[in-house]
Amino acid sequence: MVLIYKTKPFIPFKTTYSKFVLLNMLKIVLLGTGNVATHFFHALNKADNVSVIQVFGRNLEELALFKNKTQTVTAPMDIKEADVFLIAVSDSAVSTVSQYLKNKKGLVVHTSGSVPLNAISNKRKGVFYPLQTFTKEKKIDFHSIPICIETENANDYLILKELGYSVSNSIHRISSEQRQKLHLSAVLVNNFPNHLYHLAQEICNENELSFELLQPLISETVDKIRFLTPMNAQTGPAKRNDVETLQFHIEQIKQPLQKKIYQLLSESIKKTYEKEL
Amino acid sequence: MVLIYKTKPFIPFKTTYSKFVLLNMLKIVLLGTGNVATHFFHALNKADNVSVIQVFGRNLEELALFKNKTQTVTAPMDIKEADVFLIAVSDSAVSTVSQYLKNKKGLVVHTSGSVPLNAISNKRKGVFYPLQTFTKEKKIDFHSIPICIETENANDYLILKELGYSVSNSIHRISSEQRQKLHLSAVLVNNFPNHLYHLAQEICNENELSFELLQPLISETVDKIRFLTPMNAQTGPAKRNDVETLQFHIEQIKQPLQKKIYQLLSESIKKTYEKEL
Numbered sequence: 001m002v003l004i005y006k007t008k009p010f011i012p013f014k015t016t017y018s019k020f021v022l023l024n025m026l027k028i029v030l031l032g033t034g035n036v037a038t039h040f041f042h043a044l045n046k047a048d049n050v051s052v053i054q055v056f057g058r059n060l061e062e063l064a065l066f067k068n069k070t071q072t073v074t075a076p077m078d079i080k081e082a083d084v085f086l087i088a089v090s091d092s093a094v095s096t097v098s099q100y101l102k103n104k105k106g107l108v109v110h111t112s113g114s115v116p117l118n119a120i121s122n123k124r125k126g127v128f129y130p131l132q133t134f135t136k137e138k139k140i141d142f143h144s145i146p147i148c149i150e151t152e153n154a155n156d157y158l159i160l161k162e163l164g165y166s167v168s169n170s171i172h173r174i175s176s177e178q179r180q181k182l183h184l185s186a187v188l189v190n191n192f193p194n195h196l197y198h199l200a201q202e203i204c205n206e207n208e209l210s211f212e213l214l215q216p217l218i219s220e221t222v223d224k225i226r227f228l229t230p231m232n233a234q235t236g237p238a239k240r241n242d243v244e245t246l247q248f249h250i251e252q253i254k255q256p257l258q259k260k261i262y263q264l265l266s267e268s269i270k271k272t273y274e275k276e277l
Numbered sequence: 278m279v280l281i282y283k284t285k286p287f288i289p290f291k292t293t294y295s296k297f298v299l300l301n302m303l304k305i306v307l308l309g310t311g312n313v314a315t316h317f318f319h320a321l322n323k324a325d326n327v328s329v330i331q332v333f334g335r336n337l338e339e340l341a342l343f344k345n346k347t348q349t350v351t352a353p354m355d356i357k358e359a360d361v362f363l364i365a366v367s368d369s370a371v372s373t374v375s376q377y378l379k380n381k382k383g384l385v386v387h388t389s390g391s392v393p394l395n396a397i398s399n400k401r402k403g404v405f406y407p408l409q410t411f412t413k414e415k416k417i418d419f420h421s422i423p424i425c426i427e428t429e430n431a432n433d434y435l436i437l438k439e440l441g442y443s444v445s446n447s448i449h450r451i452s453s454e455q456r457q458k459l460h461l462s463a464v465l466v467n468n469f470p471n472h473l474y475h476l477a478q479e480i481c482n483e484n485e486l487s488f489e490l491l492q493p494l495i496s497e498t499v500d501k502i503r504f505l506t507p508m509n510a511q512t513g514p515a516k517r518n519d520v521e522t523l524q525f526h527i528e529q530i531k532q533p534l535q536k537k538i539y540q541l542l543s544e545s546i547k548k549t550y551e552k553e554l
Contacts, residue, residue: 091519114514114522132494133512138504140497146490172490181484182491184526185477189491190498191513192542193470198507198549200462207458213423213449214459214466215503217409220417221467222499226492227415230475235410236468237391242368245391249461257545264538265469271534272475 025051026163029082029106031097033057033066036111037088039134040167041066043142047166054080056100076100084109084163086128087120095119107156113183117150117176126151126160129179130168133190146170148179199258231272238269302328303440306359306383308374310334310343312411313388314365317444318343320419324443331357333377353377361386361440363405364397372396384433390460394427394453403428403437406456407445410467423447425456476535508549515546 030041030052037055044050054071056079057063063072073079079100087097087110094110098120101108109126110119117127127150134140147164149171151157157173164171174182197218201211224233237245246266253259307318307329314332321327331348333356334340340349350356356377364374364387371387375397378385386403387396394404404427411417424441426448428434434450441448451459474495478488501510514522523543530536 091522114525131490133497133501133510135501135505135510135512138501144493146493148490170490170493174486178484178486180525180529181480182486183522184529185480185486185491186494187513187515187526187539188473188477188480189470189495191511191515191546192473193466193495194498194502194507194511195515195542195546195549196465196469197502198511199545200465201507203458203462203465207455209451209455209459209462213408213425213447214462216421216423216447217463218466218470218499218502220410221471222495224410224412224415225471225474225495228412230471230478233410233412234468234471234475235412236464238464238468238472245368245460248391248457249464252457252461257541257548261538261541261545262464264534264541265472268476268534268538269468269472272472 025049026084026159026166027082027106028052028163029054029056029079029085030088031056031079031085031100032088033059033062034089035134035136036130038065038136039140039142040086040088040111040130041069043167045069050163050166053082079104082106084128084159086111091115095121098122098125107151107159109151109160113179113186117152124152124156126156127176127179128160128163129182131182131186133186142167143169146172148172148174148182150174150176150179199261234269234273236269238266239273241270241273302326303361303436303443304359304383305329305440306331306333306356306362307365308333308356308362308377309365310336310339311366312413313407315342315413316411316417316419317363317365317388317407318346320444322346327440327443330359333374356381359383361405361436363388368392372398375399375402384428384436386428386437390456390463394429401429401433403433404453404456405437405440406459408459408463410463419444420446423449425449425451425459427451427453427456476538511546511550513546515543516550518547518550 028050030037041052044052052070054073055066056073066072083106085101085106085108087094089097091112091114094112094115098108101122107124107126108120108122109128111128113129117125129148131146131148145168147168149160151160161171200214204211250259250262253262305327307314318329321329329347331350332343333350343349358381360383362378362383362385364371366374368389368391371389371392375385378399384401384403385397385399386405388405390406394402406425408423408425422445424445426437428437438448477491481488527536527539530539
């Protein structure tokens with residue numbers, strides 16, 4: 001475990017890779033080669049107090065992208081001991097991957113918003129959940145990403161806190177239940193708005209309108225809630241119960257499912273402001 | 278009408294207010310004192326080629342805020358002649374206010390996304406629709422706001438184009454039908470996402486989580502679609518048809534209406550990506 005070396009002098013030794021590994025560095029094995037794993041790898045690689053000593057993956061093509069930067073392994077038996085095993089694979093694979101680590105002494109953590117802590121069978125387990133949407137093609141500033149941490153004991157929490165602050169300024173200890181609620185909230189503020197953008201883009205395309213026209217509005221919608229609560233920022237026909245406009249909009253929507261979405265969201269907005277009166 | 282003076286020299290004359298009015302300036306009467314009217318007034322007041330010669334309003338308290346900046350009138354008979362009468366009142370009042378202008382020679386335009394062009398009974402009529410959400414408490418950079426213009430003849434279009442470029446860099450001639458679709462799209466990308474933010478904030482409040490935690494995700498969601506189409510930016514359980522997570526989320530939502538919203542939006546996302554396969 002790393003923290004006990006804190007007072008010792010830094011004694012670097014050279015690995016076969018370009019980065020020096022210090023004795024009091026957190027040694028990380030990253031499990032996964034996908035989207036989240038890749039973003040984590042780049043962020044961790046920039047940190048001074050962390051060394052990703054291995055990347056484990058089954059997808060050889062994806063794994064190859066890490067080859068010049070650290071050791072890559074594809075057989076579970078080749079996984080080294082580490083301070084933290086960071087599992088960044090699809091939700092359904094977390095449990096299987098954690099099985100490969102059952103004899104390890106290090107702390108095994110997954111990075112999922114929805115997988116239970118107990119999906120990991122190791123004695124020392126945790127969650128290291130970055131509350132963000134990642135896309136392979138797009139770089140992201142990791143420092144502002146909230147990292148939500150769960151562990152079963154205080155010492156493991158300190159390790160994940162240190163790991164967290166190595167890549168982000170926003171570290172939060174949360175419970176399993178809070179993580180579930182955050183994950184649900186993330187769907188509400190990311191997945192659903194993005195889908196609504198998609199539906200709007202379809203309407204634009206069908207009517208020879210550039211989707212670009214909506215970009216300032218989309219940006220301002222988000223900018224507003226830095227100054228106002230969403231409750232106070234709400235505008236539009238549903239809030240003012242403008243029945244005529246609501247009806248006219250519903251008539252314009254062709255797809256029954258989309259009509260229903262419009263109706264239900266409008267109803268929910270109306271209810272929110274009825275309460276207020 | 279203004280454009281015919283274009284080649285004449287600028288001959289300023291002093292009004293009783295601080296601003297010089299040039300002969301080739303567009304003279305504007307602003308009708309309305311609310312949110313949109315106020316934002317328009319500030320933007321127009323900064324423009325070199327425009328002079329807001331009067332503000333008309335019924336709400337004396339709101340009207341008083343314009344008093345030191347231009348002439349304010351509350352009786353329809355006191356409304357002066359102008360190049361453009363800019364009606365920025367609530368949708369339901371557009372028609373009534375336009376009645377006050379029936380003897381005017383100037384171009385009468387409203388600023389609404391949903392009111393038909395024919396709500397204005399004047400011979401010369403148009404629409405000057407700023408595609409943005411306005412809040413009184415929050416300043417906004419007008420230059421990036423798309424202004425969507427409708428007129429019945431080319432000359433009036435030129436006037437509104439000139440007026441548009443005096444406050445914005447993004448001027449677009451659209452049809453009535455396109456404006457209807459833009460207004461519907463605006464609800465999809467502004468009203469509905471904002472309401473989803475509100476629902477997420479409620480979940481955060483109930484679970485002692487700061488809504489701030491979701492801000493980086495909300496920002497990134499919007500930032501992403503500057504580089505990717507919303508179609509390609511989509512992530513989440515509905516897209517990957519992760520039935521277990523979807524079910525778990527629905528169980529966590531207490532309100533039946535919100536459960537339905539979750540189900541319908543997820544269904545719509547699933548359908549979108551089924552099509553793709």
